Amino acid sequence: xxxxxxxxxxxxxxxxxxxxxxxLILTALSQKITYFYGPSDLxxxxxxxxxxxxxxxxxxxxxxxxxQGLTVQxxxxxxxxxxxxxxxxxxxxxxxxxxxVVTEGVYGGDGIFQAHEVLAKHDETYMPREVVEALQxxxxxxGPDPSDPAAxxxxxx
Amino acid sequence: xxxxxxxxxxxxxxxxxxxxxxxxxxxxSTKNDRLANMAAPAALAQFICVGTAFVVLxxxxxxxxxxxxxxxDNSHTAKPWLYKLSGVWGNHEGSMLLWVLILAGFGAMVAxxxxxxxxxxxxxxLCVQGLVGLVFLAFVLFTSNPFLRLDPAPxxxxxxxxxxxxxxxxxxxxxxxxxxxxxxxxxxxxxxxLWRGEVNAAWARFVRPWILLSWSALTIGIAxxxxxxxxxxxxxxWWFWDPVENASLMPWFVATALLHSAIVTERxxxxxxxxxxxxxxxxxxxxxxxxxxxxxxxxxxHAFANDPARGVFxxxxxxxxxxxxxxxxxWRAPLLKSDAIFAPISRESALLFNNxxxxxxAATVLIGTLYPLVLEAITGExxxxxxxxxxxxxxxxAIPLLLAVPFGPLLAWKRGDMxxxxxxxxxxxxxxxxxxxxTFVLTRSSPGFAFxxxxxxxxxxxxxxxxLIDRVKLARLPFxxxxxxxxxxxxxxxxxxxxxxxxxxxxxxxxxxxxxxxDHVAVLAAGQSLNLGGYELQLDTTGxxxxxxxxxEYGDFTVSxxxxxxxxxxxxxxxxxxxxxxxxxxxxxxxxxxxFYVILGEEQDNGxxxxxxxxxHPLVRWIWFGALFMCFGGLLSMSDSRFRIxxxxxxxxxxxxxxAS
Numbered sequence: 001x002x003x004x005x006x007x008x009x010x011x012x013x014x015x016x017x018x019x020x021x022x023x024l025i026l027t028a029l030s031q032k033i034t035y036f037y038g039p040s041d042l043x044x045x046x047x048x049x050x051x052x053x054x055x056x057x058x059x060x061x062x063x064x065x066x067x068q069g070l071t072v073q074x075x076x077x078x079x080x081x082x083x084x085x086x087x088x089x090x091x092x093x094x095x096x097x098x099x100x101v102v103t104e105g106v107y108g109g110d111g112i113f114q115a116h117e118v119l120a121k122h123d124e125t126y127m128p129r130e131v132v133e134a135l136q137x138x139x140x141x142x143g144p145d146p147s148d149p150a151a152x153x154x155x156x157x
Numbered sequence: 158x159x160x161x162x163x164x165x166x167x168x169x170x171x172x173x174x175x176x177x178x179x180x181x182x183x184x185x186s187t188k189n190d191r192l193a194n195m196a197a198p199a200a201l202a203q204f205i206c207v208g209t210a211f212v213v214l215x216x217x218x219x220x221x222x223x224x225x226x227x228x229x230d231n232s233h234t235a236k237p238w239l240y241k242l243s244g245v246w247g248n249h250e251g252s253m254l255l256w257v258l259i260l261a262g263f264g265a266m267v268a269x270x271x272x273x274x275x276x277x278x279x280x281x282x283l284c285v286q287g288l289v290g291l292v293f294l295a296f297v298l299f300t301s302n303p304f305l306r307l308d309p310a311p312x313x314x315x316x317x318x319x320x321x322x323x324x325x326x327x328x329x330x331x332x333x334x335x336x337x338x339x340x341x342x343x344x345x346x347x348x349x350x351l352w353r354g355e356v357n358a359a360w361a362r363f364v365r366p367w368i369l370l371s372w373s374a375l376t377i378g379i380a381x382x383x384x385x386x387x388x389x390x391x392x393x394x395w396w397f398w399d400p401v402e403n404a405s406l407m408p409w410f411v412a413t414a415l416l417h418s419a420i421v422t423e424r425x426x427x428x429x430x431x432x433x434x435x436x437x438x439x440x441x442x443x444x445x446x447x448x449x450x451x452x453x454x455x456x457x458x459h460a461f462a463n464d465p466a467r468g469v470f471x472x473x474x475x476x477x478x479x480x481x482x483x484x485x486x487x488w489r490a491p492l493l494k495s496d497a498i499f500a501p502i503s504r505e506s507a508l509l510f511n512n513x514x515x516x517x518x519a520a521t522v523l524i525g526t527l528y529p530l531v532l533e534a535i536t537g538e539x540x541x542x543x544x545x546x547x548x549x550x551x552x553x554x555a556i557p558l559l560l561a562v563p564f565g566p567l568l569a570w571k572r573g574d575m576x577x578x579x580x581x582x583x584x585x586x587x588x589x590x591x592x593x594x595x596t597f598v599l600t601r602s603s604p605g606f607a608f609x610x611x612x613x614x615x616x617x618x619x620x621x622x623x624x625l626i627d628r629v630k631l632a633r634l635p636f637x638x639x640x641x642x643x644x645x646x647x648x649x650x651x652x653x654x655x656x657x658x659x660x661x662x663x664x665x666x667x668x669x670x671x672x673x674x675x676d677h678v679a680v681l682a683a684g685q686s687l688n689l690g691g692y693e694l695q696l697d698t699t700g701x702x703x704x705x706x707x708x709x710e711y712g713d714f715t716v717s718x719x720x721x722x723x724x725x726x727x728x729x730x731x732x733x734x735x736x737x738x739x740x741x742x743x744x745x746x747x748x749x750x751x752x753f754y755v756i757l758g759e760e761q762d763n764g765x766x767x768x769x770x771x772x773x774h775p776l777v778r779w780i781w782f783g784a785l786f787m788c789f790g791g792l793l794s795m796s797d798s799r800f801r802i803x804x805x806x807x808x809x810x811x812x813x814x815x816x817a818s
Contacts, residue, residue, distance in 0.1 A: 003498065006498070006499060006500065006501060009501045010499065010501070010506075010509070013510075013513075014513055017513050017514065017517060017554075018517065020553075020554075021517045021520070021521060021550070021554060024521070024549065024550040024553055024554070025521055025524055025525075025550055027549070028525075028545070028546040028549045028550050029524075029525075029528060029542070029546065032542070032543075032545035032546040032549055033528075033529075033540045033541065033542050033543075033546060034540060034541045034542075034543060035538070035539070035540050036539040036540065036541065054541060066759065066762070070678050070679070070680065070768060088678070089678055089770070090678065090756060090758035090759065090768055090770050091758075091759070
C-alpha cells in the first residue's frame with residue numbers, strides 16, 4: 001500500500017469511529033436521560049411523562065404505610081401538592097417521615113407513582129438538592145441553603 | 158504546639174517548592190547547571206516538610222486532639238484506631254494534604270530514584286513537578302488548611318461518616334491518589350519534553366514505569382471503591398456510573414491509552430506528539446476528577462456557587478494547567494517528528510486502534526458526566542444521566558476493543574500477518590465458542606446475553622495465554638527448553654499477559670453479575686425460610702448488641718443447599734449514635750461461582766417478622782480478581798529490567814524482546 005492509501009485508511013477508520021461514537025452519544029442523550037419532577041410539577045404536567053422519571057420532595061408526615069408485607073406506600077410532598085408512591089422492596093436505612101427523598105419510577109395513569117428505586121442520604125440532616133429546589137419553587141422551603149459535596153446517596157432497588 | 162509545627166512545615170514546603178521552580182527554571186534557561194541542579198535537593202526537602210505535616214496531622218487524629226477543627230469535625234474517641242488513621246484522609250482538607258504528600262513523594266523519587274535519567278530532562282521535569290506542587294500547596298494553605306484550631310476545644314468529636322468506616326475504604330483514597338498523582342509525573346515529563354523540543358525512545362522508557370505505576374494504582378483503587386460499594390452500601394451494586402466514579406474512570410481510560418501509545422514511542426519512535434498529548438490529557442483528567450469531587454459542583458451548580466473559593470481555585474488550576482500545557486503543545490509539538498510508517502496491519506496500528514477507542518470512551522463518559530451540569534446551568538432543567546446512557550454508549554465502543562485484545566500482542570511490528578495470527582488464534586476461538594455454548598445451556602433459564610460476555614472474557618484470557626504459550630513454544634519444544642525460554646521471557650511479556658487476562662476475568666465477572674443476578678424479598682419470622690437459586694435461607698434468630706461506637710440489630714441466618722448447611726450468616730443494621738446515621742451490614746456466602754447475599758430489612762408492624770432480601774450475584778468476585786491481576790500485571794511490567802537499565806538496548810536484545818510490551 002502506498003503511503004497515501006495508508007493514511008486514508010487510518011483517517012477513514014478514525015472518522016468512522018468518531019461518527020459512530022457521536023451517533024451513540026446523541027441517541028443516548030435524547031433517549032436515556034431521566035428528568036426530575038417535584039410533586040407540583042408532576043401534577044401540573046399536561047400529560048404524564050413517558051418512561052422512568054425521578055420524583056423528589058419530602059416524605060409526607062403520616063403517609064407511610066409499611067410493615068404490611070413487602071410493599072411500602074408513602075406520599076411525596078412539596079407542601080403544596082402531594083403524590084402517592086408505591087415501592088416494593090427494602091427502604092434505605094434513613095428513610096423517615098418529613099425527610100427529603102428522591103424516587104425513580106413510572107407515573108401511571110392511576111395517579112400512583114410506582115417507584116423502582118428510592119434514594120435517601122446516609123445523613124439525618126441531608127436533603128437532596130433537587131428537593132430543595134422543588135420546595136423553593138413551591139415557596140415551601142424554610143431552611144438554609146444546604147450544600148454537601150460528599151453526597152453519598154443511599155439507595156434501595 | 159505540635160499542630161503549629163505541621164502548619165509551619167507546610168509553609169516551608171511551599172517556600173521550597175518555589176525555590177525548586179525558580180532555581181530549575183532560571184538554571185535551565187541560563188544553562189547554569191549548579192543552579193538547575195538545586196531542583197533535586199529542593200524536591201527532597203519539600204517531601205520531608207510535607208511528610209512532617211502529614212505525620213503531625215496523623216498524630217493529632219490518633220491522639221484525638223479536638224483542638225484541631227478538622228479532628229473535631231471528623232473523628233471521635235470511640236472510633237477504632239484504623240478509622241482514626243483513615244480519618245486523616247476521610248475529609249476534604251486531609252485528603253488534599255495526602256494528595257500533596259504523594260505529589261512531593263513522587264517529586265523526590267524523580268529526583269533521587271532515577272539515576273540514569275539525563276540531568277537536563279530531570280531538572281526540567283522537576284521544575285514542572287515543583288510548579289504543580291506549589292499550586293496545590295497554595296490550595297491547601299489558603300483554602301483547605303487542615304491545621305486550623307478551635308478555641309475552646311470540644312470534649313468529643315463529631316465522628317467519621319459510618320459508611321466510610323471500612324477497611325477497603327480506608328485504603329481506597331490513597332491508592333486512587335497514587336494513580337491520579339502518578340500521572341503528574343508523566344505530565345511533568347511531557348511538558349519537559351516539549352520544553353526541550355525532543356521526544357525519543359529513552360524518554361518513553363523513563364516515563365513508562367511511572368505510567369504503569371499510576372495505572373496499577375488507579376486500577377486497584379477503582380476496584381476497591383467498587384468492592385466497598387458492593388458490600389457496604391447494602392444493595393449489591395458494584396458500579397453505578399455515578400459522577401464520582403466516572404471522575405476516576407476517565408483518567409483510567411486515558412492512562413490506559415497512554416500506557417499503550419508510549420509503547421509505540423518506545424519501540425518505534427512513533428506517535429511522539431500523541432503520547433505527549435495523552436500524558437497531558439491524562440493529568441488534566443485527574444485534575445478534573447479532583448475538581449468534580451472536591452468542588453461540590455456535582456451536588457449542584459448552585460452548591461458550587463455557595464462555597465466558591467475551593468471550587469474556583471481548583472477550576473483555575475485546571476484551566477491554567479490545561480490551557481498552558483496545550484498552548485505549549487500547540488507551539489512545540491511540530492518539533493516532535495515521528496518518522497515511523499504505520500502499516501494498517503501491524504502492532505503499532507493495533508495500539509493506535511486501542512488508543513482511538515479508549516479516548517473515545519473517555520470522551521463519551523466526559524460528555525455524560527458534564528451534560529447534566531451544562532444543561533442545568535443553561536436551561537435550569539434538572540436531569541440525571543445514569544447507567545442507561547453509559548451502557549448504551551460505552552459498551553458498543555468497548556466490545557470491538559476487547560475483541561481485538563488477543564490480536565495485539567500476536568501481531569508483529571511494522572508488518573503484521575493477520576492471516577497467521579488468526580490461524581494461531583483458531584484453537585482459542587473454538588474453545589471460546591465451546592464455553593459460550595456451555596454457558597448458554599447452563600443459563601438458559603435466565604434471559605440476557607451473559608454467554609456473549611463470558612465468551613468475550615474467555616477469548617481474552619485464553620488469547621493472552623496463547624501468546625505466552627507460543628513464545629515459550631510449549632509442547633513444540635522439549636518441556637525443559639520451554640521452561641528455560643519461560644525464565645528468559647521479559648517480565649513485561651508476563652505483565653501484558655496478566656493484565657489482558659485480568660481484563661478478561663473482569664469481563665466475565667461483569668457479565669455474570671450484571672446479567673445473571675437474581676433476588677427475592679420476603680417477610681421472615683424466626684424459623685421461616687425462603688428459596689432462591691437452589692439455596693435455602695432460614696432466619697434463625699434476631700437480636701440486639703452493642704459495638705464500640707454503634708449498636709446493632711442483627712439477624713442470624715443459615716444457608717443450605719440440597720438440605721446440607723453450607724454457611725451461617727449474620728446481617729445487621731447498625732446505628733451510629735455519634736453521627737446519627739445508620740448502615741447496613743450484609744451477610745455474604747461467597748464462592749468463586751457467585752455470592753449469596755442477605756440484607757436485613759425492617760421489622761413488620763404486626764410483628765409477623767422481618768423483611769429480608771436475598772440476592773445471588775454470580776461470578777461477582779471475578780470483577781475484583783480481574784482487577785488484582787491487572788494491577789499485578791502492571792507492576793510486573795514496571796519491574797522489567799529494561800526500565801532500570803538506561804543504556805539503549807543492542808539489536809540482539811531488541812530482537813528477543815521484540816514482542817514484549
